[in-house]
Amino acid sequence: MTANILITPGDGIGPEIVAEARKLLEALRDDFGFDCTLEEAPIGGAGYEAHGKPLPEETLALAREADAILLGAVGGPRWEQLDRPLRPERGLLAIRAELGLFGNLRPAILYPQLAEASSLRHEIVAGLDIMIVRELTGGIYFGEPRGIRRLENGERQGYNTMVYSESEIDRVGRLAFDIASKRGSRVCSVDKANVLEVSELWREVMERVARDYPGVELSHMYVDNAAMQLVRAPKQFDVVVTSNLFGDVLSDCAAMLTGSIGMLPSASLDVNSKGLYEPVHGSAPDIAGKGLANPLATLLSVAMMLRYSLDQGALADRVQQAVGDVLNQGLRTPDIAARQSRTVSTAEMGDAVVAAL
Amino acid sequence: MTANILITPGDGIGPEIVAEARKLLEALRDDFGFDCTLEEAPIGGAGYEAHGKPLPEETLALAREADAILLGAVGGPRWEQLDRPLRPERGLLAIRAELGLFGNLRPAILYPQLAEASSLRHEIVAGLDIMIVRELTGGIYFGEPRGIRRLENGERQGYNTMVYSESEIDRVGRLAFDIASKRGSRVCSVDKANVLEVSELWREVMERVARDYPGVELSHMYVDNAAMQLVRAPKQFDVVVTSNLFGDVLSDCAAMLTGSIGMLPSASLDVNSKGLYEPVHGSAPDIAGKGLANPLATLLSVAMMLRYSLDQGALADRVQQAVGDVLNQGLRTPDIAARQSRTVSTAEMGDAVVAAL
Ligand SMILES: CC(C)[C@H](C(=O)O)[C@@H](O)C(=O)O
Ligand SMILES: CC(C)[C@H](C(=O)O)[C@@H](O)C(=O)O
16 A cells, blocks of 8 residues: 655754755655655645645645645744735644644654753653643634624724534544553643633543543643643643644743754554654744755654554654664754764755654 | 622631631731731532531621632531532632632642652752632533433433633633733643544634733643653743643642642732632541641642732742741651751641741
């Protein structure tokens, strides 16, 4: 079975980091018998430049046909003055919605080789390995009604709707429990049920889902407390499941605990485990084109793709192992450079991982 | 002019920590010529026990008459099975709404004497002094419509509305700029304007407010990035202004950076600077009645009350100075105990602060 992979480089450092991922995929294809095709299409600012919108029809059509999509990153100052619907990040929101990528997996892992990079004390974060499961196609991101209206007294009012149905909550809950049952068997569901009705329903459905997973322990936490606990004692968490907006904030907070977001991949899955894979970091326009970008989060996104969408767990292990090896060799891009390490370029890092396969 | 102060002890450790605050206020009255009256009334679980609801009418009436209110903390397992409208935290939400306490000030300050308590590396947090200004009577906490409804397909759906009008944003914006002009002259407004219309309007109004404060610098940050930056480099912030929900999460995150939330006070102000003052920490039912609670956040809440509502800046300074002195003496309640410190009880700590005045 051939795996059809679509690569969408996007903006800023996107093209240079996905170039390394392409090298990796080609090596897996040529030297390890991994049967795949690789297509490429623009998204974000690049989509706007090529076809006048951040998610061009051609790109969406290819994405629908693909088994998995690898995205670099989107956004940059060049497109910040555009009308909102034309801005790069709208391409990202649109592809999530169009493909039904409801399940966003954001691991926060501290690589022991990079422990120094964390702003937290060593004992607080050593060995950190959390999986945040964020709902990605619902909640206040997509809820209606929304807009800016004029009130009777003449002033304007902005409004958005945070909304979840039982089936949306159930679906992402099951994803989180499935994942937890393959790791630490604990799910912490984060909400604001002491204030929000939408969270009340969230909590109730999570309780119901939990009954189908007797081997997995469910706990609940308010979002404000979760933000505190991430800073105080992040290792208490195994899998965290939460809504779109809370997940946006908490997953970035959790990622930053490691101090090396240049290392963190993510997956966004549909109901059939088709997925879009991207590094957690952004498009970093300030360093674009200079060979300074860290490609490892993108290479680790390839590993996630192999594992979650393409049923190639052994190859995924191999890629992760190779990344660990280059870190052990002391190779570092500038963002993770430290005493005693050897600073390498984006391409040198990619080459080293391929060599270590 | 007599200052009429209402004390609402609340639940858990609430009564024992406000007892120390009462000692302090009486000392200021008896020995420092501070002209005040002190009333007391139940709120939260205590309000429910006394009058069947978390914000009894009698308490609200006294609160309306008072110039300032000191709250201990609300909540506990005893009331968790009650119907939602009867639960302790509803008393807190109700008093905020009834008194129009729109401006919530939450300082996150690292006391140099307690630097060890932080889970962050010393150089990241040493000298930390942020003021978070959270909008407290609007946004998704109070937005309508809200509820749980049944959809045509039979499943239920929960929904809440995040809503802000221009005047609400303007008001809290001015509060933040006023405060910033008395400290570091920088305001960072946190929103999610790349996704939410309500944040678009928020950003626009903040820009407009900024024009009236040429000496204060305004920047904008997305809430996910703000959570990251708090962990990465919190000292970059001076004043942060944000909406009710984002402020709930970010202020708790910021508080936890210090590692000693037993030290952090808060103020909630109306348009006339009348305010409700309370420690940031909760009611800690597990240690209630044991003399283990740290009263310093409550005593520092008294200092905030003196400064923001009662126009007694000199007395506020004196209280803060006294708290610094007892820390320098090495006195610590168990939550902030460290090597070389002397562990004292709630009452001993309160006495020590009064003695140090
Ligand atoms: C770019 C933005 C719309 C997006 C989001 O908020 O989901 C990003 O922050 C993310 O987390 O992928
Ligand atoms: C108790 C709860 C309703 C409250 C809130 O969310 O505002 C608390 O977390 C706070 O921050 O004061």
